[in-house]
Amino acid sequence: MALIVQKYGGTSVGTVERIQAVAEKVAGFHKRGDQVVVVVSAMSGETNRLIELANGVTDKPSPREMDVLVSTGEQVTIALLSMALQKQGLNARSYTGSQIPLRTDNTYSKARIEEIDDKKVRADLDGGSVVVVAGFQGVDNDGNITTLGRGGSDTTAVALAAALKADECQIYTDVDGVYTTDPRVVDNARRLDSITFEEMLEMASQGSKVLQIRSVEFAGKYNVPLRVLSSFQDGPGTLITVEDEVDMEKPVISGIAFTRDEAKIIVRGAPDTPGIAYKILGPVSAENIEVDMIVQNVGKDGAADFTFTVHRNDFARAQEALRNASEELGNPEIIGDDKIAKVSLVGVGMRSHAGVASKMFQALATEGVNIEMISTSEIKVSVVIAEKYLELAVRALHSAFELDQPGV
Structure with missing residues (x-):
């Protein structure tokens, strides 16, 4: 017998029919x-829809009040899913974040989890019930409803x-795992059987939208095995775990992440004096x-x-902040470009293999893609390029590092 925490996203419970399908899937695990x-x-x-209602008022x-409002969406889902499970002949009990309770700080819309009282949940599990919990929400020490930010249901599940x-935390979504890159950009992108917490964290922070960054951080901190699966098709998905539990003969590069939402600002001709970086x-x-x-x-x-x-959403405000501080900076020239993108190679294999960056640069040069900025870490190399070359760059790098080939 295993203890499993499963999370189903909005598309997975988007209709009554899909909620019933989730109930059937959950019933299968319970019955075994x-x-x-x-x-x-x-x-x-x-x-x-709820946010639009609020904006229509003020x-x-x-x-x-926004947290009170948007938290009601999950409350609808937990009640409907519990009803669907009961129709399957199971005992099911629903909980909002405040009913568990899942304690957070008092930062509305971006609350952080501080403590979870698991007594009620354990008692229900031991009594043979399926427990259904509203994601994305909690309660502060004063009894106020709080929310964890967009994608917060992933964090609720991991926490x-x-x-x-739990033996495993399973994240069900509309994709069947973590891929070497976005299959919409590279046709032969390959689903990964496994990936480390470090790699997944880098992939998420560099643009991969499969998992919320905070949920990956939480899983890595508490060593919670994560598995990304599809709600709509059977399969093994992708296991996210510690490096020691992953094949030591992993490829040098696990995946390519990218983001189009970048903007670049150049402060040209600022005085080269101590503290200038802080002043900027x-x-x-x-x-x-x-x-x-x-x-x-x-x-x-x-x-x-x-x-x-x-x-990119902060581009104009950042430029304005610098213009307001221009005199203190010695009136430098301030130049901006919001037509850039970032592409990142990610892989723990970089630790023991040289030449990854040079191979990356060569592949981009062959395609005539100019690199504007470079950033590296122990398991990542990122470059900023013109946005118009993004898909060309991703396809070229995917081919150069043979990411369509298992075990390469």
């Missing part, structure tokens, strides 16, 4: 003797799996804008060129 906790998202489109809705010391990035940080890649070059006559990237 497994204890099952099911975490669900709101039905697809429901959260957006341009500046209260963060507290519950950690608290319950301080005003940007004060606007709560996250900076990704950074390059600083020493120019002529004691001047420096400073280049960094931000999310």
